[in-house]
Amino acid sequence: MSIRLENVNYVYSPDSAFCKQALKDINLEIKDGEFIGLIGHTGSGKSTLIQHLNGLIRATSGRIYYNEQDIYESQFNLRGLRALVGLVFQYPEHQLFEVTVFKDVCFGPNNLGLSKDECEARAREALRLVGLKKKHWQKSPFELSGGQKRRVAIAGVLAMKPEVLILDEPTAGLDPKGRNDILEQISKLHREEHMTVILVSHSMEDVAQYVDRLVVMNRGSVFMEGTPAQVFKHYVELERIGLAAPQVTYVMHRLAQEGYKVDPDATTIREAVSEILSALGKKNEGSEVIQP
Amino acid sequence: MNIVKAAHLIYDYITQDDETGEETVSRAIDDVDLDISAGDFIAILGHNGSGKSTLAKHMNALLLPTGGAVWIKNMDTRDESQVWDIRQTAGMVFQNPDNQIIGSIVEEDVGFGPENIGVPTDEIWQRVNESLEAVGMTEYRQHSPNKLSGGQKQRVAIAGVMAMRPECIVLDEPTAMLDPNGRKEVLKTVRKLNKESGVTVILITHYMDEVILADKVFVMDDGKIVMDGMPREIFSQVEMLKSLRLDVPQVTELAYELKKAGVPLPDGILTIDEFVQALENVKRPEISNAQKKEGDAHVDPS
Numbered sequence: 371m372s373i374r375l376e377n378v379n380y381v382y383s384p385d386s387a388f389c390k391q392a393l394k395d396i397n398l399e400i401k402d403g404e405f406i407g408l409i410g411h412t413g414s415g416k417s418t419l420i421q422h423l424n425g426l427i428r429a430t431s432g433r434i435y436y437n438e439q440d441i442y443e444s445q446f447n448l449r450g451l452r453a454l455v456g457l458v459f460q461y462p463e464h465q466l467f468e469v470t471v472f473k474d475v476c477f478g479p480n481n482l483g484l485s486k487d488e489c490e491a492r493a494r495e496a497l498r499l500v501g502l503k504k505k506h507w508q509k510s511p512f513e514l515s516g517g518q519k520r521r522v523a524i525a526g527v528l529a530m531k532p533e534v535l536i537l538d539e540p541t542a543g544l545d546p547k548g549r550n551d552i553l554e555q556i557s558k559l560h561r562e563e564h565m566t567v568i569l570v571s572h573s574m575e576d577v578a579q580y581v582d583r584l585v586v587m588n589r590g591s592v593f594m595e596g597t598p599a600q601v602f603k604h605y606v607e608l609e610r611i612g613l614a615a616p617q618v619t620y621v622m623h624r625l626a627q628e629g630y631k632v633d634p635d636a637t638t639i640r641e642a643v644s645e646i647l648s649a650l651g652k653k654n655e656g657s658e659v660i661q662p
Numbered sequence: 663m664n665i666v667k668a669a670h671l672i673y674d675y676i677t678q679d680d681e682t683g684e685e686t687v688s689r690a691i692d693d694v695d696l697d698i699s700a701g702d703f704i705a706i707l708g709h710n711g712s713g714k715s716t717l718a719k720h721m722n723a724l725l726l727p728t729g730g731a732v733w734i735k736n737m738d739t740r741d742e743s744q745v746w747d748i749r750q751t752a753g754m755v756f757q758n759p760d761n762q763i764i765g766s767i768v769e770e771d772v773g774f775g776p777e778n779i780g781v782p783t784d785e786i787w788q789r790v791n792e793s794l795e796a797v798g799m800t801e802y803r804q805h806s807p808n809k810l811s812g813g814q815k816q817r818v819a820i821a822g823v824m825a826m827r828p829e830c831i832v833l834d835e836p837t838a839m840l841d842p843n844g845r846k847e848v849l850k851t852v853r854k855l856n857k858e859s860g861v862t863v864i865l866i867t868h869y870m871d872e873v874i875l876a877d878k879v880f881v882m883d884d885g886k887i888v889m890d891g892m893p894r895e896i897f898s899q900v901e902m903l904k905s906l907r908l909d910v911p912q913v914t915e916l917a918y919e920l921k922k923a924g925v926p927l928p929d930g931i932l933t934i935d936e937f938v939q940a941l942e943n944v945k946r947p948e949i950s951n952a953q954k955k956e957g958d959a960h961v962d963p964s
Binding site: 410411412413515516517542543544545546547548549572574575612613614616617618620621624625628630639642643646647650652 | 708709710711757811812813835838839840841842843844868870871904907908909911912913915916919920923924925934937938941942944945
């Protein structure tokens with residue numbers, strides 16, 4: 371299921387003193403099964419953009435197609451779209467409210483009008499998908515750690531069985547291990563469940579490691595698109611719009627300047643290790659990069 | 663002089679079961695000793711739930727010890743009569759800038775603290791001017807805070823604390839919600855306050871690369887301080903940090919991985935410059951060995 375945006379514009383509070391154009395002429399296609407990273411400075415329009423993708427915000431002008439169907443056509447089922455395109459907001463654990471983890475995850479499917487058995491089956495599956503151990507399922511969500519709460523919140527969205535999963539900074543405020551665990555889990559959903567994933571992030575290191583394609587936003591427009599290597603090559607331009615490249619990319623550019631025969635566009639530690647080893651004339655024994 | 667001192671500090675959170683009324687005690691801080699000298703830049707690392715924030719809240723008497731004691735500039739935080747002096751000495755900045763800003767105009771927000779403690783109007787304005795200058799936000803003084811970027815808002819929050827003329831600022835994950843530029847702005851501001859105004863900085867963070875310029879790093883786990891040392895000493899222990907759910911800066915990890923693959927690099931490389939230099943030494947061992955004999959092979963990282 372692809373999502374296609376054509377000339378999408380969005381203006382906040384038009385005809386008032388606070389009128390602000392948040393999105394300018396966005397043309398974008400998100401293909402079935404892609405893992406996309408959405409980056410951009412604060413206020414660049416990332417959150418506004420993702421809320422268009424499941425119809426929470428209606429574009430001021432332009433068209434959005436879900437599976438080639440215009441979502442603004444009167445017969446299009448917008449309510450259904452919200453189940454198909456699951457959106458995990460920033461700090462989603464603030465939205466937990468039920469007395470147990472399990473009931474909280476059931477809330478979404480319950481609202482879809484599914485039977486109790488189906489809701490519970492979905493909740494079990496969703497909690498398994500986010501890797502939350504069974505011993506926590508009957509606890510109050512408020513007894514859990516920050517990382518665990520966030521998994522519960524993500525499970526709540528997964529229980530709606532979305533085809534597309536959008537996450538707005540899912541790792542903000544988590545410790546490095548918690549960050550890796552959540553990202554590994556998301557990456558697994560993408561690999562094994564073939565879910566289309568859109569990850570909004572301020573961590574250049576994280577997007578470099580996980581996503582297939584990056585979309586860079588600046589002041590409401592798409593500034594750049596491409597693989598992490600293609601995008602981070604332009605680190606000077608990225609810095610100008612408030613972003614950066616992963617630290618390894620700077621290391622590799624520096625080494626290339628110093629005359630090492632390395633590909634300066636390596637964006638992950640793994641790539642950098644093998645580039646440097648071959649530049650030094652050593653064989654890479656395929657050492658695994660350990661995770662915290 | 664010690665600005666922050668803790669001896670055998672213990673803090674227990676007590677939760678009560680609604681139905682049975684049974685109380686459970688969880689120990690968030692477990693026998694912590696701490697000595698922070700005035701003017702230092704201190705970083706505290708630790709995974710979620712390791713006790714960092716609980717410790718930080720003891721530094722301006724937001725929480726009081728269950729056992730042991732905390733002194734801020736020799737003032738015991740348990741002494742209620744000194745609580746306002748303690749809070750003026752040690753200011754706090756939290757994660758979410760939106761929760762810390764109350765004024766409708768930047769300069770009013772910054773002046774709120776001094777106004778509250780009855781500082782004369784002329785001096786309030788003087789403090790506002792100085793504080794905004796110190797965080798580089800003077801040109802935004804007439805702006806509405808909600809139109810600022812995250813990094814700018816956080817700098818306004820820091821200015822609000824600076825206007826209280828604290829000797830120590832405790833920042834609890836001040837960059838967690840910011841984009842890369844916002845993070846850079848805030849860190850630059852904090853370092854400047856430390857270097858130029860001599861303010862003691864205690865920075866709690868999950869970003870390892872923010873820690874490399876600290877004078878000293880404390881690592882917490884399970885309510886205890888489990889590692890302390892200079893950033894280089896801490897980041898030399900990659901496996902240990904990972905077992906504590908932490909990480910190292912990417913360049914440190916790169917050097918570590920290369921070393922595992924047989925490239926003889928030293929431990930605890932913290933910056934790109936150090937890395938490039940170390941790699942040069944590997945490439946031309948005869949030169950670096952010769953230098954070593956002359957005793958000047960050590961490149962001063964500062």
